[in-house]
Amino acid sequence: MSVVTIVTSLLEVVAAVAPGVLAAITGQHTDSEAIEAARERVEALPVRSGDDGAWAADLARRERGDEPTR
Amino acid sequence: MKICLLLLAALMLAACSPSAYRMHSTAVVTVAGAHAVTGAAVDAARGSALDAVEAEHPETGEARTAALRAEAARWTPAGLALDSIRSALGTWLSAVELARAADDGGALLDALLPLAARVLGLWDDMAALLRDLGVEAPALPSAVRALVGGAT
Numbered sequence: 034m035s036v037v038t039i040v041t042s043l044l045e046v047v048a049a050v051a052p053g054v055l056a057a058i059t060g061q062h063t064d065s066e067a068i069e070a071a072r073e074r075v076e077a078l079p080v081r082s083g084d085d086g087a088w089a090a091d092l093a094r095r096e097r098g099d100e101p102t103r
Numbered sequence: 104m105k106i107c108l109l110l111l112a113a114l115m116l117a118a119c120s121p122s123a124y125r126m127h128s129t130a131v132v133t134v135a136g137a138h139a140v141t142g143a144a145v146d147a148a149r150g151s152a153l154d155a156v157e158a159e160h161p162e163t164g165e166a167r168t169a170a171l172r173a174e175a176a177r178w179t180p181a182g183l184a185l186d187s188i189r190s191a192l193g194t195w196l197s198a199v200e201l202a203r204a205a206d207d208g209g210a211l212l213d214a215l216l217p218l219a220a221r222v223l224g225l226w227d228d229m230a231a232l233l234r235d236l237g238v239e240a241p242a243l244p245s246a247v248r249a250l251v252g253g254a255t
Contacts, residue, residue: 070132081146
């Protein structure tokens with residue numbers, strides 16, 4: 034194996050792992066990953082209003098005189 | 104050799120610089136975090152108010168139900184405001200996704216910025232509403248306002 038081959042192989046390895054290493058160092062993701070993470074964050078926010086909202090269930094529980102489940 | 108180093112440096116800078124899409128995603132996460140904190144504070148304040156009603160009316164019945172519903176109704180606008188912002192954050196994110204898919208150099212993203220700015224207006228309206236209920240909503244970071252042009 035020639036020196037050129039070794040260097041080329043090393044460069045290929047570096048090129049393959051560099052984006053992941055950079056992302057790990059900088060804490061950044063690809064655009065799609067960042068958008069997906071933001072989407073998950075927003076969807077995790079509870080819905081409060083409406084008949085299916087968290088507050089309707091809480092009010093119904095209080096009206097029945099039930100103890101909180103948590 | 105120097106050209107190679109400059110090229111490498113440019114590539115690394117490009118890799119490290121957040122794209123506009125990532126900046127908007129981060130802004131959405133930031134507002135979502137503020138939303139979560141504010142929502143928890145509103146839940147706690149509403150819960151305390153309803154606990155006080157239950158303490159005044161320990162027996163279940165019409166009087167207790169009416170009093171609970173009256174107090175709950177006072178908090179309904181706050182719940183609607185929180186849910187409106189949650190929905191607007193989803194719309195903002197959809198705009199970012201659309202702009203990224205279009206891949207037109209950011210022109211579509213610029214055109215969709217009013218959707219993002221809508222969140223800021225809703226946040227300010229909600230903060231005023233919550234102040235009347237005795238809950239203080241945190242101010243959104245200036246970087247978020249700057250990102251969408253400060254328009255409300």
